[in-house]
Every structure is written in structure tokens, then in C-alpha cells.
Amino acid sequence: PYIPRVIKILNNExxxxxKKVEDAQTISKLAExxxxxxxxxxxxxxxxxxxxxxxxxxxxxxxxxxxxxxxxKLNKQLAKIVEKTLEEEGIKLILGAGVKEISGGLGDKKVxxxxxxxxxxxxxxxxxxxxxxxxxxxxxxxxxxTGGIKVNERMQTSDPSIYxxxxxxxxxxxxxxxxxxxxxxxxxxxxxxxxGINAAGGDAKFRGVVNVWIVNLENLKFGGxxxxxxxxxxxxxxxVAVTIRVPxxxxxxxxxxxxxxxxxxxxxxxxxxxxxxxxxxGVLCRLxxxxxxxxxxxxxxxxxxxxxxxxxxxxxxVDPLHVAADALLKRLRKRS
Amino acid sequence: PYIPRVIKILNNExxxxxKKVEDAQTISKLAExxxxxxxxxxxxxxxxxxxxxxxxxxxxxxxxxxxxxxxxKLNKQLAKIVEKTLEEEGIKLILGAGVKEISGGLGDKKVxxxxxxxxxxxxxxxxxxxxxxxxxxxxxxxxxxTGGIKVNERMQTSDPSIYxxxxxxxxxxxxxxxxxxxxxxxxxxxxxxxxGINAAGGDAKFRGVVNVWIVNLENLKFGGxxxxxxxxxxxxxxxVAVTIRVPxxxxxxxxxxxxxxxxxxxxxxxxxxxxxxxxxxGVLCRLxxxxxxxxxxxxxxxxxxxxxxxxxxxxxxVDPLHVAADALLKRLRKRS
Numbered sequence: 001p002y003i004p005r006v007i008k009i010l011n012n013e014x015x016x017x018x019k020k021v022e023d024a025q026t027i028s029k030l031a032e033x034x035x036x037x038x039x040x041x042x043x044x045x046x047x048x049x050x051x052x053x054x055x056x057x058x059x060x061x062x063x064x065x066x067x068x069x070x071x072x073k074l075n076k077q078l079a080k081i082v083e084k085t086l087e088e089e090g091i092k093l094i095l096g097a098g099v100k101e102i103s104g105g106l107g108d109k110k111v112x113x114x115x116x117x118x119x120x121x122x123x124x125x126x127x128x129x130x131x132x133x134x135x136x137x138x139x140x141x142x143x144x145x146t147g148g149i150k151v152n153e154r155m156q157t158s159d160p161s162i163y164x165x166x167x168x169x170x171x172x173x174x175x176x177x178x179x180x181x182x183x184x185x186x187x188x189x190x191x192x193x194x195x196g197i198n199a200a201g202g203d204a205k206f207r208g209v210v211n212v213w214i215v216n217l218e219n220l221k222f223g224g225x226x227x228x229x230x231x232x233x234x235x236x237x238x239x240v241a242v243t244i245r246v247p248x249x250x251x252x253x254x255x256x257x258x259x260x261x262x263x264x265x266x267x268x269x270x271x272x273x274x275x276x277x278x279x280x281x282g283v284l285c286r287l288x289x290x291x292x293x294x295x296x297x298x299x300x301x302x303x304x305x306x307x308x309x310x311x312x313x314x315x316x317x318v319d320p321l322h323v324a325a326d327a328l329l330k331r332l333r334k335r336s
Numbered sequence: 337p338y339i340p341r342v343i344k345i346l347n348n349e350x351x352x353x354x355k356k357v358e359d360a361q362t363i364s365k366l367a368e369x370x371x372x373x374x375x376x377x378x379x380x381x382x383x384x385x386x387x388x389x390x391x392x393x394x395x396x397x398x399x400x401x402x403x404x405x406x407x408x409k410l411n412k413q414l415a416k417i418v419e420k421t422l423e424e425e426g427i428k429l430i431l432g433a434g435v436k437e438i439s440g441g442l443g444d445k446k447v448x449x450x451x452x453x454x455x456x457x458x459x460x461x462x463x464x465x466x467x468x469x470x471x472x473x474x475x476x477x478x479x480x481x482t483g484g485i486k487v488n489e490r491m492q493t494s495d496p497s498i499y500x501x502x503x504x505x506x507x508x509x510x511x512x513x514x515x516x517x518x519x520x521x522x523x524x525x526x527x528x529x530x531x532g533i534n535a536a537g538g539d540a541k542f543r544g545v546v547n548v549w550i551v552n553l554e555n556l557k558f559g560g561x562x563x564x565x566x567x568x569x570x571x572x573x574x575x576v577a578v579t580i581r582v583p584x585x586x587x588x589x590x591x592x593x594x595x596x597x598x599x600x601x602x603x604x605x606x607x608x609x610x611x612x613x614x615x616x617x618g619v620l621c622r623l624x625x626x627x628x629x630x631x632x633x634x635x636x637x638x639x640x641x642x643x644x645x646x647x648x649x650x651x652x653x654v655d656p657l658h659v660a661a662d663a664l665l666k667r668l669r670k671r672s
Contacts, residue, residue, distance in 0.1 A: 186646040186653045207641060214645040223645055285621035287645045292628045295643055305543060307631055309550040309559055309623045310522040317522045 002130035007040070007099050014106030014122040018045055027124060030106075031056050034121035038111050040099050041126035042069035044215055047082070049124050050091050051217050060091045061120060063113045067096035072231075073213070073224055074276055077243065078262060081278050085220040094118065129183050131168040144170045148181045153205045155195035163199045165191035172208030174295060175226045175273055176235060182209045212291035214284055221283035225291045226274025229264045238267040242327040246320050248282040250312050257281055261324040263300070270299040270332060275324070286321050300328045338466040343376070343435050350442030350458040354381055363460060366442075367392050370457035374398075374447050376435050377462035378405035380551055383418070385460050386427050387553050396427045397456060399449045403432035408567075409549070409560055410612055413579065414598060417614050421556040430454065465519050467504040480506045484517045489541045491531035499535045501527035508544030510631055511562045511609055512571060518545045548627035550620055557619035561627045562610025565600045574603040578663040582656050584618040586648050593617055597660040599636070606635040606668060611660070622657050636664045 001017035009015055016027050027049070031037070037053045039046045042064030050062045064071070068079035069086070083093055097114030102123055104110040111118045131148040133141075142150040142158035148170040155163045166188040173180040182188075187209050197204035214223030232239035241264040248259040259279030265272050275290050277283050293303055304325035310317045318326075337353040345351055352363050367373070367389055375386045378400030386398045400407070404415035405422070419429055433450030438459055440446040447454045467484040469477075478486040478494035484506040491499045502524040509516035518524075523545050533540035550559030568575035577600040584595040595615030601608050611626050613619050629639055640661035646653045654662075 184646070186643065189653045190641070190643075210643055212643055212645045214647045214650065216647050216649045221650070225645075282620075284618075284645055284650050285624060288621060289624050289628055291643050291645065292625055292632075296628075296632045296634070298632070305526070307522065307526075307546055307548055307627050309548045309561075309620055309627065310520070311550045311552050313552045314550065314557070314620050317525045 001125060002128045003125050004127055007125075007127070008101045010101060010103040011105060012102075014104075014109050015102055015125060016122065017125050018049065027053075027122075030122045031058055034107060035059055036061070036120040038063065038109060038118055038120040038123045039126060040102075040111070040113075040123060041128065042066070042093070042095070043071070043073065043126065043128065044213070046124070046126035047086065047215060047217070049126060050086065051089065053124075054089050054091050059120075061094060061118050062086065062091055063094045063097055063099055063111065063118065065096070065098045069093070069095070070222075072228065074222070074278075075229065075262070078222075078260065078276055078278060081260060082217075082220065082222055085217055088219075089217070129167055131181065133168060136164065136168065144179050146170050146179055146181045148179070150179070153194075153207070154198045154203075155191055155206060156198065163195040165195040171206065173227075174208040174210050174297075176231075180209070180211070182211055184209075184211060184213055187211070207295075210291050210294040212287055212294075214287055219280060220278065221280070222276070222278040223283060223287045224274065224276035225287060226264070226272065226294045228274060228276075232264060232266070232273050237273065239264055239273060240267050240328065240331050241265075242324060242331055244320065244324045244327050246323050247316070248279055248320060249315050253313060255281070259283070259286070259320050261286065261320045263303075263321075263324040263328050265300045265328055265332065267332060270301055272298060272300055272303060277320075282315070282320075286319070289321060300325050300332060304329055337461065338464045339461050340463055343461075343463070344437045346437060346439040347441060348438075350440075350445050351438060351461060352458065353461050354385060363389075363458075366458045367394055370443060371395055372397070372456040374445060374454055374456040374459045375462060376438075376447070376449075376459060377464065378402070378429075378431070379407070379409065379462065379464070380549070382460070382462035383422065383551060383553070385462060386422065387425065389460075390425050390427050395456075397430060397454050398422065398427055399430045399433055399435055399447065399454065401432070401434045405429070405431070406558075408564065410558070410614075411565065411598070414558075414596065414612055414614060417596060418553075418556065418558055421553055424555075425553070465503055467517065469504060472500065472504065480515050482506050482515055482517045484515070486515070489543070490534045490539075491527055491542060492534065499531040501531040507542065509563075510544040510546050510633075512567075514571075516545070516547070518547055520545075520547060520549055523547070543631075546627050546630040548623055548630075550623055555616060556614065557616070558612070558614040559619060559623045560610065560612035561623060562600070562608065562630045564610060564612075568600060568602070568609050573609065575600055575609060576603050576664065576667050577601075578660060578667055580656065580660045580663050582659050583652070584615055584656060585651050589649060591617070595619070595622070595656050597622065597656045599639075599657075599660040599664050601636045601664055601668065603668060606637055608634055608636055608639060613656075618651070618656075622655070625657060636661050636668060640665055 036059040039062045101112040149164040170179040194204040194206040212225035229241040243262040257280035263275045372395040375398045437448040485500040506515040530540040530542040548561035565577040579598040593616040
């Protein structure tokens with residue numbers, strides 16, 4: 001966990017992070033005794049913690065520095081869907097408010113965010129993750145521009161007798177073809193597997209990541225893979241994007257729900273760069289197809305034609321992924 | 337619908353097929369008035385009809401010629417899972433019994449199957465589908481070995497001014513690279529789209545199919561894609577297969593269920609040829625990944641490494657697809 005230095009923690013009693021199992025156990029115990037949790041940070045960990053504590057009946061206030069939750073991962077329009085769900089759960093959101101100061105003891109915490117002072121019983125800091133490269137630097141290993149340890153596809157550091165894996169090490173982003181910090185559990189496990197095989201004398205390679213992620217709020221699942229539209233623009237890629245919202249199965253079924261799919265592609269090649277999906281159901285399903293599509297460097301045209309299973313009680317013949325791809329194809333044709 | 341000639345229908349009152357919306361409406365009305373339905377045929381349509389009628393409270397007897405349901409689509413071991421679910425629903429299965437004769441009027445049907453006579457109120461024939469190529473033959477169009485109308489990838493028949501699409505026409509099987517009859521709704525829609533675009537002066541191509549299919553029995557979803565192990569052997573392909581059964585998510589979650597994955601690959605290349613998946617949940621999700629994997633001609637090794645989304649409340653880091661791919665990799669190494 002990384003806590004920005006601008007946040008002055010005057011009293012760290014009742015201020016917790018989520019790193020180890022023990023941290024979760026501590027927070028879980030606090031949830032039995034106390035009534036009001038303040039969560040700092042509106043990304044994966046902050047949102048999941050807020051949801052879990054709210055489910056246990058606590059008052060929950062979630063504070064995010066950016067004017068939306070999931071900054072960098074979802075655009076403002078998509079973030080609104082998540083924010084609405086959190087608010088419907090009864091979580092109080094304070095957006096666009098940087099935390100300056102945390103004071104007071106357990107059961108009487110004061111958090112100064114923007115111009116407000118929020119009072120609660122305990123605080124969970126979910127302000128992000130940074131590689132801890134102290135040991136690597138001491139060992140003289142190269143650290144990349146991302147701040148992570150440089151490794152090759154065999155997970156070897158600049159010292160070939162030392163391997164690195166997990167949040168500390170860089171990986172290749174298969175979409176941008178640049179090193180990135182994945183910071184995802186599934187990536188860490190895969191990297192560990194490769195590093196372990198090689199360190200034990202075997203030969204394994206790690207291709208890279210498309211960084212597929214998902215969050216489950218029960219009434220809403222949301223996730224993404226590849227890069228966002230803004231990220232593409234920052235890299236100088238001429239990108240186009242569409243957002244569609246259609247039923248996840250024929251609407252005659254009572255459990256049909258709207259699903260939102262945003263798809264981003266490169267204009268010149270039609271190659272899919274990324275996407276985000278939000279809905280009550282069927283999000284994991286489409287995300288995994290999208291992740292596969294990204295890892296095989298497929299185009300919008302290929303996704304529009306992709307064969308997917310069909311049975312009316314579960315899904316439409318023209319899947320939301322197809323609808324999004326068709327919409328993006330039209331957009332691509334218009335612009336060319 | 338195709339009804340084998342060996343089945344003598346002495347009285348076709350109360351004998352129905354499922355082709356048009358009106359057929360379903362007729363059967364639905366019979367279900368209001370009568371108590372016992374006899375279904376002939378234990379594949380997609382027969383199983384789905386049996387399930388739907390049983391759900392409406394009818395006594396249902398399902399008769400299948402082969403000694404298992406889903407012949408050709410599931411092996412015996414996997415078919416047992418489906419049979420168990422159908423029996424738990426209260427459907428009576430008569431397997432390995434060819435229907436010889438259907439007699440009696442509506443409300444008093446007699447079906448002779450094997451050495452048994454089954455009595456019921458009405459009969460639904462779900463004995464398969466064959467292309468109806470009568471019109472095509474009259475028009476002098478070429479018909480392929482599969483019995484379907486020959487078309488090129490633009491859905492043009494041997495007469496370039498005539499297009500064909502749907503169950504009547506052949507398509508390319510992307511796994512075997514041979515013409516096949518897909519007989520699936522989603523394939524028909526895609527073929528129609530291509531034929532329509534071309535007939536209207538456009539230019540569209542149909543790549544072919546991996547034939548992904550799924551059946552939803554609510555308490556069990558099951559489906560497949562690509563070809564079966566037996567089919568591979570028949571084609572002279574040196575194939576290997578594994579079947580694994582693991583939880584679809586961490587077992588600490590009360591809604592975790594076992595999911596069964598069978599995976600078939602070519603020994604020499606490691607290319608995945610097909611698979612079948614059965615479970616309470618998450619079947620569509622994995623089938624669509626498998627369909628994508630098949631349509632991109634991926635290997636077992638590539639599937640084992642495939643990046644999929646992870647969040648513990650929905651899925652494991654090592655997905656059942658990964659478990660199956662890892663097991664198949666081990667099998668491939670042993671044999672080489």
C-alpha cells in the first residue's frame with residue numbers, strides 16, 4: 001500500500017491498510033465494535049472495502065481525490081454507474097476531495113478532506129500501490145521508468161541470478177508494447193510461476209498482460225481490459241471509442257438486465273485496444289472474451305464476427321460485445 | 337425437423353415437431369390440458385422441451401435411440417451428468433431404445449420403443465434436423481456430401497446468382513477445415529447476414545464455424561465447441577483429451593459449484609480441437625472463451641497461459657479452463 005505524503009496522519013490509531021490477511025482480520029474486528037468507517041481511495045480496494053463494510057451494516061464514507069471513482073480505469077460516464085450503485089447501497093461518497101489530515105483516536109477519527117471534516121470510528125487507507133524496490137536498489141538491480149524492477153520475459157532482473165515477480169516488477173503491456181505495472185493478483189501469480197520455473201532450472205516465458213480486472217459489488221459487476229481511450233490518446237494513438245447499453249439477454253426474461261460495454265480501437269488498423277464492461281450479470285463472461293481478443297491482437301471486425309454461444313434464456317444471438325463492435329465499425333467507417 | 341423412416345407413425349394426432357412459433361404454441365396449449373408428454377430424441381430440442389414441460393408440472397418421458405443423451409456431442413461420462421439432472425427433475429429417461437411405432441389418438445398415445453410400450457397424452461418428435469434441399473436440387477444447385485447446399489465463403493451457391501444461408505447450407509468447420517452442417521441458430525443468423533450483404537451488392541465473407549452450443553437446464557448448463565475426441569479419431573487426428581472437475585470459484589463461497597471441463601487437443605501441434613463444459617454456473621463464460629480460443633487456432637499451451645479476470649467472489653486465479661489446459665499439457669508431455 002502507498003499513502004501519499006500530502007496526507008498528514010497525526011494519529012495512526014484506527015488507521016489501517018489492506019495488505020495482509022491480518023489487516024483484513026483487524027478491520028473485520030473493528031467492524032464488529034464500531035459503527036462508522038471512513039475509506040480513503042475510490043479504486044478497487046477502497047470500493048470493495050466500502051461495499052463489504054456497508055454489507056455488515058456500518059455507516060461508510062468513501063473519499064476520493066479525483067472527481068470520480070475508478071479514476072484512470074473508467075471514464076466519467078461509466079464511473080457514474082458505479083457511484084450510483086454505491087450510493088444506492090447507502091455509502092456516502094465524497095469525490096474530488098484530497099485528504100489532508102487524519103487525526104483523533106480510534107472511535108473518534110477526524111479526516112480533513114477538501115474543505116470538509118469527516119468524523120468516523122476508524123479509517124481504511126486504500127490510496128494505491130507502489131512497488132517496494134528498496135531491496136532491489138540495494139542489490140544494484142535496474143529499476144524501470146514505471147518504478148518497478150526491470151525484468152526480461154523470463155522474470156530475470158538485471159542480475160541474471162536474481163528473479164523478480166509480483167507487484168514489484170514490470171511486465172510487458174501487450175496492448176501498448178511498453179513495460180507497465182500490472183498490480184493484479186492474477187498477474188503476480190503468473191509471474192511467480194514463470195520466475196519459479198526458471199529459478200529452478202526450467203525454461204518459461206511470460207508473454208505479457210492485457211490487465212483484465214473485475215470488481216464484484218453483487219448488484220453490479222464491472223471491469224476492464226487493455227487501455228482506456230484517454231490512455232490511448234496520451235500514447236499518441238489515434239483511437240476511437242463507443243459506449244453501448246443493451247439487454248444482456250432477451251428482455252422477455254425477467255432476469256434480463258442492461259449491460260454497458262465501452263470498446264476502444266485504433267483507427268488505422270481497427271485493432272481493439274481495450275474496453276470496459278458494467279452490468280448486473282454476464283460481465284465476467286464478456287470481459288474474459290475481451291481479454292482473449294486483446295491477447296490475440298484481434299480487430300473490431302474480427303470481434304464483430306466472433307462466434308459466441310447462443311441460447312435465449314442466457315444470451316442473445318447478437319451479443320452486447322457484437323453490438324459494441326458493430327457500433328465501433330460504423331464509427332471507423334465514418335472517420336475513414 | 338427430420339423423422340427417421342423406421343419410426344412408423346400410424347396416427348399423427350397429438351404428434352408434434354418444433355419448427356415454427358406456432359408449433360411451440362400448440363405444444364404449450366397441450367401442456368395446459370394434458371398430463372403426460374413423450375419426447376422422442378435426447379439431443380438439444382428433446383432435452384429442452386422435456387425440461388420446459390416438466391417445469392410446467394407434466395409427467396415427461398424422454399426416449400433416446402442411443403444409450404445416452406446428447407450422442408455425438410458429449411461422451412458417455414459427461415452425458416451421465418445431464419441424465420442425472422434430468423432424472424432429478426423427475427423426467428423419465430428411456431435410453432438405447434429405438435422408437436418403432438407411434439399409435440393412438442391425442443390423450444391416448446402409444447409409443448413402442450425397444451421392447452417397451454410407453455403410454456402418454458401427446459408426443460414431441462425431436463429426432464434431428466436435415467437440410468431441405470428439394471428446391472435447391474430442382475434449381476440444379478450443387479449439394480455437398482453433408483447433404484447441405486454447397487456455398488462459397490460469400491454464401492453463393494454453384495449458381496452465382498443464388499445465395500443460400502441457414503440450416504440448408506454447408507459451412508466451413510474451422511477446426512476440421514471441412515464443410516459441415518452447423519444447424520445452429522447463431523450460425524444461421526451470421527450466414528444470413530453475409531448472404532444478404534452480398535446479394536444486395538456488398539462484399540462480406542463468412543470465415544466458418546467452431547460450432548459452439550449451449551443448453552440451459554437452470555440447475556445445469558452444458559455445452560461444447562469444436563469437435564469431440566471420437567470425431568477427431570474418426571478424422572484420423574492423433575488427439576488427446578482430459579476431463580477435469582473443479583470448483584468454479586473458491587469453495588469458501590456458498591455458491592461455489594463443481595464445474596466439469598473436457599478439453600481435446602491435437603497431439604502433434606498441441607492445437608485445441610474442442611471441449612465440453614458442464615456446471616451450475618459459469619458455463620457460458622468459459623464456453624465463449626473456448627470458442628474464441630478455437631477460432632484463433634490456439635494451442636493448449638496458449639490456453640494455459642491465457643489471462644482471465646480474477647476476483648475471488650466470482651472466480652479463481654487458476655480458472656477451470658487453466659486447470660484443464662495444464663492437465664492436457666501434462667498428458668501431451670507424457671505422450672511425446
